[in-house]
Amino acid sequence: MTYSINTTYTFTVEDYTPPQLLSAFAVGPKTIRLTFSEAMRLIGDGAAADALTAAGHSFAFMPATDTQAGVAVVATSVASVSDTVVDVTTDIELSFWRTYRVTCAATIADDSGNPMDSTALSVEFASWVPPYWPPDRRFSIWDNMLSGDDRQGDIAGDLARLVSAWQDTLDLQLYDLDRFESINDIDTMPEPHLDALLEGLGNPYQIVLSALEKRKLAAQLVASYQEIGQDNAIINLARFFLDLTVTVTADNASDQRWVVGVSEVAITTVLGPSAGSRGLYSFSVYSPTVLTATQRQYLNHIVRTVKAAHEHYIITDPSDVPEYDPWEIGLSQVGVDTIVH
Secondary structure (H helix, E strand, O other), X not given: OOOOOOOXXXXXXXXXXXXXXXXXXXXXXXXXXXXXXXOEOOOOOOOOOOOOOHHHEEEEEOOOOOOOOOOOOEEEEEEEOOOOEEEEEEOOOOOOOOEEEEEEXXXXXXXXXXXXXXXXXXXXXXXXXXXXXXXXXXXXXXXXXXXXXXXXXXXXXXXXXXXXXXXXXXXXXXXXXXXXHHHOOOOOOOHHHHHHHHHHOOOOOOOOOOHHHHHHHHHHHHHHHOOOOOHHHHHHHHHHHHOOOOEEEEOOOOOOEOOOOOOOOOOOOEOOOOOOOHHHHEEEEEOOOOOOHHHHHHHHHHHHHHOOOOOXXXXXXXXXXXXXXXXXXXXXXXXXXXXXX
16 A cells, blocks of 8 residues: 655754853864864954954963963964864963863854853863973973072062963973974975075975975975976876876977988988077977866976077977968969968
8 A cells, every 4th residue: 555645744844052162172282172062153254243253262271280380371373174073273382281171262152153152261281291291301490400409499479470470481392392303394384484495496486385295395496496497397297296107398309300411311301490589499288188278387487497498399189270371283373372281
């Protein structure tokens, strides 16, 4: 037996549930990832209800003891990771090995316009810790650089408070020193340092590259300078930048040209460029695949950069079909413009 539905209805479920801040996690020295219970308003228009408004997120240092110091930070920007997750960036690095509390403004709303649950506006989280910290490092001012008399004489804890502030600054300097090796390594240096390295190497290629492509270029740039003026330079750079396999053919490259005193009339030959003509210094770059406008622009840039100053070139692909108007017996007239080919 077959049954059918006589009447159907459509309806919309209204969202009246206020969002909650579920967790906070430090993903970097100045970046804290916040996770909400539902999709949030993420327009980025600066409104108080928008989760991407930096002013809607505040941070407070939560000292474990009354002698523990920590810096105060302010949110400067917020980026969306997903509809329920955002990354908040602070103005300076949070103190290492510390506990902070992040509080969202009660005006922040979900994508249905419901403001935050007033009972779930704040969470505590551990600040970011450098991934590498030598276990045998002896740079604790309190433990390694003060005498026992100094520590025992600090009855009120004022010295401990001062030393804690000093230690915070020292730890940040040690972290920077630990990163120095990675800053000098092409494979690990931050992208701004990579851009500076390429500029220092005289990078002539104005082509948009990813960070990985910049690292590869930095490693090969000096070696590529040795090929400038050669066919290999164009071929290798087109493959590197554009993932294209091109061929380069000089107009005077044929080995079948007539040579005075050597060639014979009966031998098949090619009429080469005459002395002093631009054909002697011209070449063609051919791509077996049809070039996009951007690929053609970049390939032009590559060729102009590496060719010799006196050379001329043309770039062609399968879409560049030559048009001929040849002579035809019984049709063509002597006075009509034509092309010899």
